[in-house]
Amino acid sequence: MNRDVNRPISMPLETLHLQALLAHTHPTLLVHPKTDSIVFANDAAAKLLGRSIEALKSSKMSALHKGQVPSLVVFSEAALYHGFAWTRGLDLTHPDGTELKLEHEARAIILDGQEYLTVTISDLDARHRRDVDSEADDYLREGISEWRRAERFFREIERENQLILGAAGEGIYGVNSDGITTFVNPAAERMLGWTADALVGREIHSIIHHSHVDGEPYHAEQCPIYNAFREGIVRRVDDEVFWRSDGKPIRVEYTSTPIRDHGLVIGAVIVFRDITERKIAEEKLHAALAEVDRLRERLELENAYLQEEILSTNNHHEIIGQSDAIQGALKQIDLVAPTDANVLITGESGTGKELIARAIHQASTRSDRVLVRVNCAAIPHELFESEFFGHVRGAFTGAIRDRVGRFELADRGTLFLDEVGEIPLELQGKLLRVLQDQKFERIGEERTREVNVRLIAATNRDLKEEVRQGRFREDLYFRLNVFPIECRPLRERTDDIPPLATHFLRNICQRLNIAQPTLTNGQVRTLQHYGWPGNARELENVIERAAILAHDGKLHFDLPEIGGRDSRKSIDAKADPTPPPHNNILTRNELKQTEYNNIIQALTATQGKIFGKNGAAILLDIKPTTLASRIKTFKIDRRDFVSGKNTE
Numbered sequence: 001m002n003r004d005v006n007r008p009i010s011m012p013l014e015t016l017h018l019q020a021l022l023a024h025t026h027p028t029l030l031v032h033p034k035t036d037s038i039v040f041a042n043d044a045a046a047k048l049l050g051r052s053i054e055a056l057k058s059s060k061m062s063a064l065h066k067g068q069v070p071s072l073v074v075f076s077e078a079a080l081y082h083g084f085a086w087t088r089g090l091d092l093t094h095p096d097g098t099e100l101k102l103e104h105e106a107r108a109i110i111l112d113g114q115e116y117l118t119v120t121i122s123d124l125d126a127r128h129r130r131d132v133d134s135e136a137d138d139y140l141r142e143g144i145s146e147w148r149r150a151e152r153f154f155r156e157i158e159r160e161n162q163l164i165l166g167a168a169g170e171g172i173y174g175v176n177s178d179g180i181t182t183f184v185n186p187a188a189e190r191m192l193g194w195t196a197d198a199l200v201g202r203e204i205h206s207i208i209h210h211s212h213v214d215g216e217p218y219h220a221e222q223c224p225i226y227n228a229f230r231e232g233i234v235r236r237v238d239d240e241v242f243w244r245s246d247g248k249p250i251r252v253e254y255t256s257t258p259i260r261d262h263g264l265v266i267g268a269v270i271v272f273r274d275i276t277e278r279k280i281a282e283e284k285l286h287a288a289l290a291e292v293d294r295l296r297e298r299l300e301l302e303n304a305y306l307q308e309e310i311l312s313t314n315n316h317h318e319i320i321g322q323s324d325a326i327q328g329a330l331k332q333i334d335l336v337a338p339t340d341a342n343v344l345i346t347g348e349s350g351t352g353k354e355l356i357a358r359a360i361h362q363a364s365t366r367s368d369r370v371l372v373r374v375n376c377a378a379i380p381h382e383l384f385e386s387e388f389f390g391h392v393r394g395a396f397t398g399a400i401r402d403r404v405g406r407f408e409l410a411d412r413g414t415l416f417l418d419e420v421g422e423i424p425l426e427l428q429g430k431l432l433r434v435l436q437d438q439k440f441e442r443i444g445e446e447r448t449r450e451v452n453v454r455l456i457a458a459t460n461r462d463l464k465e466e467v468r469q470g471r472f473r474e475d476l477y478f479r480l481n482v483f484p485i486e487c488r489p490l491r492e493r494t495d496d497i498p499p500l501a502t503h504f505l506r507n508i509c510q511r512l513n514i515a516q517p518t519l520t521n522g523q524v525r526t527l528q529h530y531g532w533p534g535n536a537r538e539l540e541n542v543i544e545r546a547a548i549l550a551h552d553g554k555l556h557f558d559l560p561e562i563g564g565r566d567s568r569k570s571i572d573a574k575a576d577p578t579p580p581p582h583n584n585i586l587t588r589n590e591l592k593q594t595e596y597n598n599i600i601q602a603l604t605a606t607q608g609k610i611f612g613k614n615g616a617a618i619l620l621d622i623k624p625t626t627l628a629s630r631i632k633t634f635k636i637d638r639r640d641f642v643s644g645k646n647t648e
């Protein structure tokens with residue numbers, strides 16, 4: 001620094017006043033350097049240095065800065081030389097003993113031709129405090145604007161969140177860890193019929209979730225929504241109800257997600273959807289599918305029955321016979337068919353009981369609906385109930401889908417219970433109730449179904465005797481026996497054998513598409529002499545076999561042997577026109593014994609096999625189901641005839 005730049009300032013007297021004024025705000029001394037005396041001190045200097053102006057003015061600079069004369073001289077000389085100097089090397093002690101940290105700035109001035117120094121003193125501690133305060137101010141100012149920015153940012157986020165919550169189609173609400181509602185979005189307000197104001201701040205479970213759909217109380221401890229924040233895991237429920245403000249339930253699916261703050265669960269947010277309409281649509285669809293399923297199953301079964309009917313009714317329900325017995329039966333059919341009365345047809349196997357049942361159905365007003373036949377002898381004991389009344393899926397082991405029972409299938413048609421005497425005693429009561437009320441339930445279902453069924457029953461048992469023996473309920477017997485029709489055995493109406501034999505021969509030849517052989521009078525007479533334990537069915541089978549084996553238009557009959565009696569007759573030989581001797585007539589018991597022996601022989605020959613090509617039914621010329629029923633009646637255990645394990 002050179003002297004020209006910082007030469008002492010020379011100023012007129014009036015400027016001194018200005019200087020003095022300025023000096024009034026800063027602690028300033030006017031010092032005469034040559035004499036070391038203080039010629040002027042302002043109030044600020046007096047205050048800072050802790051001395052009065054007068055005391056200062058009567059004091060020397062060196063006296064103020066005791067022991068620092070060298071530093072003071074250097075400082076003064078520098079100021080005089082350069083016109084300006086500053087130092088922090090001059091200390092000063094306040095009269096109260098405080099060591100003042102000061103900065104001195106000296107400027108050389110000339111007043112009235114004499115060199116002076118204006119020494120401005122700054123309190124470094126005060127300046128430091130100001131600096132700190134100013135820094136704090138800066139921080140504060142910056143902090144406030146930063147905070148305002150953050151506030152704006154969060155307000156913006158909050159606004160966006162509100163927009164999202166408002167736009168969401170799902171109902172959304174929040175709860176704190178006490179289960180108190182913290183917010184509710186507009187969709188939730190709409191769905192629940194409650195305003196957000198009405199819910200916020202209140203325990204929402206007791207308002208919208210207090211009961212199950214059936215009205216049972218829903219305790220908050222079990223509520224999955226609350227459990228989400230109790231256990232800290234997300235809970236999803238896909239079918240429950242929330243209660244609207246108008247008391248109506250809405251079906252909902254919802255998710256309750258815990259909200260965490262620094263790892264601490266502080267509540268949950270619940271997002272829910274009104275699925276009432278969807279559930280109604282689903283239920284309608286299920287019902288429709290179940291109905292389709294039911295109809296399909298029914299059609300399948302009806303179809304099976306119709307097929308069976310086609311196969312079993314080659315004779316188109318033509319009842320042949322001129323005997324009084326047949327003519328009487330025909331009259332009874334005409335009488336009873338148009339009524340809805342129950343009919344009980346009795347008679348030995350193969351006498352035409354089913355034929356009569358079908359004829360009644362055909363002549364009734366129900367003929368446009370199906371006749372459902374149930375062979376009670378062929379149903380395993382444990383399946384009776386399901387067979388009759390149906391079951392729902394899962395009702396018992398093996399019930400893998402719903403099943404229509406025969407009663408339901410026969411609705412508005414006819415139910416033909418063949419071998420009705422075989423129905424287990426324990427089911428007879430239920431059957432009676434259904435016949436009386438025409439109402440029943442499927443197994444495993446509570447729904448009661450109504451039917452309108454006409455019942456025709458048939459049996460080859462003496463049902464009265466069964467009642468006496470306690471094997472058949474009397475009340476059921478009376479219920480069935482409203483209109484009894486008896487089928488007389490063929491041997492008691494030998495008049496019917498010629499027209500029946502001719503009828504069978506014609507039908508069989510047509511069916512087999514073969515030329516019809518001649519049935520001679522002699523052959524007819526021989527047929528009339530045979531006992532026909534298998535009745536018309538046996539006659540039909542004998543004729544069919546003969547038709548197949550016929551040579552050159554001639555029939556050859558090979559009648560089966562009956563019991564020990566030699567009833568095998570070669571009919572193409574000379575027929576014996578004489579009536580059988582009196583001692584050949586069999587009593588009912590003898591006939592039974594004969595039939596028993598016959599079945600035993602057949603089972604021995606087939607090793608217990610009943611059904612199929614090599615079965616005993618074929619040998620005996622009776623239906624396998626009939627044979628099964630007879631075996632049951634005679635209490636024969638067919639396993640006694642089986643060699644090895646191969647039973648049917």
Ligand SMILES: Nc1ncnc2c1ncn2[C@@H]1O[C@H](COP(=O)(O)OP(=O)(O)OP(=O)(O)O)[C@@H](O)[C@H]1O
Pocket residue numbers: 315318319320321326347348349350351352353354355356418458460500536537540623626
């Ligand atoms: N009067 C008849 N006219 C024509 N065909 C008859 C007559 N009686 C019986 N049949 C025939 O004899 C066969 C046996 O008759 P059906 O099945 O009706 O006897 P069923 O008494 O019901 O026998 P089961 O007790 O063994 O069930 C059938 O093919 C049937 O058409």
